[in-house]
Amino acid sequence: MHAIELESIEKIYSGGKQAVKALEDVTLRIEQGQFYGIIGQSGAGKSTLLRCINLLERPTRGTVTVMGKRLTDLAPRALQRERARIGMIFQHFHLLQSATVADNVAFPLRLAGVPRRQAQVRVAELLELVGLEGHEAKYPAQLSGGQKQRVAIARALANDPAVLLCDEATSALDPNTTQSILDLLLSIQARLGLTVVMVTHEMAVVQRVCDRVAVMDHGRLVEEGPLAQVFVSPQHEVTRTLLQAGDPEAQRVRPVRGGTVVRVVCAGAAAQGPFLQEAAARTSTEVSILHGSVDRIKDEPFARLTVEWTGDPPRVHQALNLLQTRGCRIDIWQEEGWRCAL
């Protein structure tokens, strides 16, 4: 069973003079226990899509099924019950300003009619889970952004949800806090076997936590796949733009020694070991790194390097072929821009 199934979702806003199509024919299936990313530029419809999952936004057409229940068919009361099993956190936390940390976390329990005593025990558990013991009596105004998001996470987990929706949950946080919140989400997801759906415009966030990713553009789903696949060989222009957004310098690299400038992108096993040197040595050519980095996507190594290859052109070609057989994506730079593959 899939945790979430979105079938031909369409959302049209017909409020003003002109109808606006926010989502167009989006079909998406998310497996249980996955950390799923939805990425896109602002206005691409990614938040709207996320809000369709718990029907905060009701699609104009299409069906939404979460944990086997078709939400789009439910009566309001039944929908409220199902919503309680879908956690959600937001960019601006949305905590009750007039309630303490403990009361904020207890809020969904009260809604569900859990007795006070029992709720107290659960709140203590949850606050420990998110690392906020000792802050029970504080008000949100007394907390930092990261702490507020931790309260929101505790609140979202109160009813043991199977699914957690994150709407730009780290976009209002500084880089260090973002890291710690992402670490927390990862550990919770692993511990509880949650399905997490995370909307963000930051590739770096997706890169750190997601197993699979969907790319949205102008209300459409333009690309979808395992993280490594999307990062190594992006199919859609928007995906490439998003990938390059974090590394503008890569666009400015030019040959230094009259050789061939090549961009090598690979992930997993292909990105391990001295693969550039190996290819150069076996073809008696030389390689020098102009720009780039080797970091990680989720738990795999991920290399994105711009190199200059010098030597006899057929041999250089041979070296690049070796890399490609290894599983690397190769782009060659020419005057008019990057040319895909060989």
Added chain:
Amino acid sequence: MLSDIVWPEIWQATGATLYMVLVGTALSTVIGLPIGVLLVLFSPRHLLANRPVYQVLSLVVNVLRSVPFIILMIALIPFTEWVMGTSIGTNAAIVPLVVGAAPFYARLAETALREVDPGVIEAAQAMGASTWQIVLRVLLPEARAGILSGIVITAVALVSYSAMAGVIGGGGLGDLAVRYGYDRFQTDVMLVTIVVMMVLVQVMQGVGDWWVARLSRRGG
């Protein structure tokens, strides 16, 4: 001066004013707050968005608020008689006071409730809260500082409304000021009643401000 002031009458009038203000404020809040909640819920893009209902409700509130109190009081005499069995006296004066102040308070409550972050309401919806639960557990607690400061404003307004209650034999400080200060040219009585009313307003506003500040410090 001040030698022939009838102090017992002044204290009695103060008591009558306090009675009208307190009961009037309490009833205006009890009636105005739900109206304020409905005004918010029915307004466009809110939980129960319903344009016709909102417009009718809004119109009723505006009509009641646009009638000057002195006229409202006289116009309501038959209604007051029907409700209280009499149209004369302090209790009878409370009816027009409430009819005048409840819509006023409804607007103040509406403004306070509108300040509640829509994101918080949305978060509650995402947690499966019903509209009723959102009103009770989100809207009202989150807006409590504004709701309270609206009550204080209404109480202060009722001090001046209640001064007109003398017209229908409601008694109170306003009535005393007119009967002694105006009819008998006893300026000193007039001055004393004004001072008493000023003290009343100061005390109510002071206590209210302190309480609102206390709620706000907690972020409410």
